[in-house]
């Protein structure tokens with residue numbers, strides 16, 4: 001067969017050439033991956049022509065607007081005609097990136113005190129950039145020893161080396177060790193399973209915040225750059241922390257000058273019934289990472305939003321990080337259209353209402369069924 005011939009069997013390509021994330025080739029040969037051929041509304045159609053209701057938001061919780069969000073498609077197509085790409089490193093810029101950054105901070109919903117936006121090509125890039133910004137923040141101030149990061153034991157922060165060093169699960173860390181130096185973990189305030197066997201949410205929230213304080217003191221406060229956590233953990237088991245946890249964490253970070261990074265890659269943009277999960281706690285982080293629902297899955301994009309408190313130290317500092325596809329015009333156009341859709345269609349409020357209904361039904365099921373031990377979630381997450 002000539003190299004350019006069409007494949008006799010797409011499954012052969014899949015098992016032989018295409019490398020799946022979080023899966024092995026042997027697994028793919030034993031059980032061929034299901035091809036998703038097309039999507040419309042909340043449905044997808046597989047390679048065999050079966051129409052399926054997509055209750056997974058594209059498999060990775062990012063297709064929050066379904067597959068027929070015409071406004072986003074039109075925005076991408078229009079931008080494609082005008083300017084598909086040009087770099088936004090120092091000296092050049094593009095309108096969609098500028099407009100998106102301004103509207104994120106001024107017009108929309110970023111918590112008060114947020115000031116600057118760094119656009120990335122996804123969640124892992126956003127986390128990586130947030131970690132770099134945290135370290136550089138301290139370097140700018142001459143605190144060269146402040147390089148350590150503390151995270152939750154149930155956290156997930158992506159696939160790059162920085163995020164992976166802060167991840168919880170051993171199976172996604174061990175093959176790549178040694179990872180980034182100076183990363184430490186504290187227990188997650190999960191009522192269902194916690195190392196203290198504590199069943200009282202408020203006591204558990206206080207206990208875990210105290211663990212953060214103890215870890216900071218143990219490491220030496222002048223060595224800790226930032227605490228990073230998801231306001232509701234995603235991949236680590238959807239832990240919604242007790243209401244006192246984040247406010248207490250904010251207080252501990254303030255006491256020791258440690259930066260607080262909220263990783264909202266999964267919990268951001270309405271899914272919890274508020275624009276961001278930190279909005280439930282009334283806490284303003286120093287840096288926030290976001291991706292997934294930011295683009296509704298229509299383009300690969302993410303962002304770090306940085307508070308004024310941090311950003312103003314960078315006025316004369318060169319940000320020595322950048323990505324070829326960051327601030328990509330097509331992605332930025334998609335994000336503007338996605339956020340307008342959430343806002344104009346009232347989808348954040350809808351997630352809160354539907355989330356309550358889902359929760360009461362699931363709780364009723366759990367009470368009736370001995371095999372269901374716990375129901376966790378916030379809004380439609």
Ligand code: PMP
Pocket residue numbers: 122123124125127156157158159230234235263264265266291292
């Ligand atoms: N942080 C969190 C909280 C996530 O859920 C994810 C993705 N599951 C990431 C970071 C990494 O994002 P991405 O896969 O877009 O790189």
